Amino acid sequence: MRPEECSVIMSKQYSDYTLFLRELPVGNHRFEFDLNHDFFAQAEGREVLDGYVKVVIFTIKRADSVALQLVYKGTVDVACDRCLHPVSIPIDTEEALTVKFGATYSEQNDDVIVIPEAEGTLDMAWLFYECIVLTLPTQRIHADGACNTEMMTCYNRYVVNSSANRNENKADPRWEALRNMNNNLK
Numbered sequence: 288m289r290p291e292e293c294s295v296i297m298s299k300q301y302s303d304y305t306l307f308l309r310e311l312p313v314g315n316h317r318f319e320f321d322l323n324h325d326f327f328a329q330a331e332g333r334e335v336l337d338g339y340v341k342v343v344i345f346t347i348k349r350a351d352s353v354a355l356q357l358v359y360k361g362t363v364d365v366a367c368d369r370c371l372h373p374v375s376i377p378i379d380t381e382e383a384l385t386v387k388f389g390a391t392y393s394e395q396n397d398d399v400i401v402i403p404e405a406e407g408t409l410d411m412a413w414l415f416y417e418c419i420v421l422t423l424p425t426q427r428i429h430a431d432g433a434c435n436t437e438m439m440t441c442y443n444r445y446v447v448n449s450s451a452n453r454n455e456n457k458a459d460p461r462w463e464a465l466r467n468m469n470n471n472l473k
């Protein structure tokens with residue numbers, strides 16, 4: 288995602304997740320952020336439905352750069368691959384980042400960001416969100432037997448009907464409408 292798109296996430300100039308890095312005195316500092324329902328509701332991404340993640344950032348400010356160590360702990364809810372209802376995924380991860388001061392915003396690589404020295408701030412919202420999404424497992428499903436039963440009944444009925452009508456065009460909306468009519472008559 289390009290930096291100009293990141294700013295869409297928060298409409299105001301400085302979000303609650305902005306770090307004022309230039310004005311930070313040289314030395315060690317610690318910041319804490321609570322990413323709660325409001326954070327995930329405001330985020331542009333739709334993968335995370337809800338959650339609570341605490342982010343602790345340990346920073347070392349030097350004359351021309353800031354080293355950040357971000358520690359994430361909490362849980363997020365995402366849609367289950369099987370029943371589509373929310374499933375909780377634990378988040379326990381760390382990432383390191385170096386911020387340098389320059390003329391304009393740029394990402395030198397995954398770990399090094401250059402921010403405009405004139406502003407000296409970095410909105411962490413998208414970085415937080417992106418890091419959490421990247422740590423999610425590829426398969427997100429409830430434990431066996433824990434899926435939403437209503438949804439699974441619908442799904443199983445659909446699978447049975449689909450295999451019984453393997454020669455039919457499954458995407459045919461007329462077939463779907465007929466099936467619904469049939470179910471309503473039962």
Ligand SMILES: [Zn+2]
Binds near residue numbers: 367368370
């Ligand atoms: Zn499920």
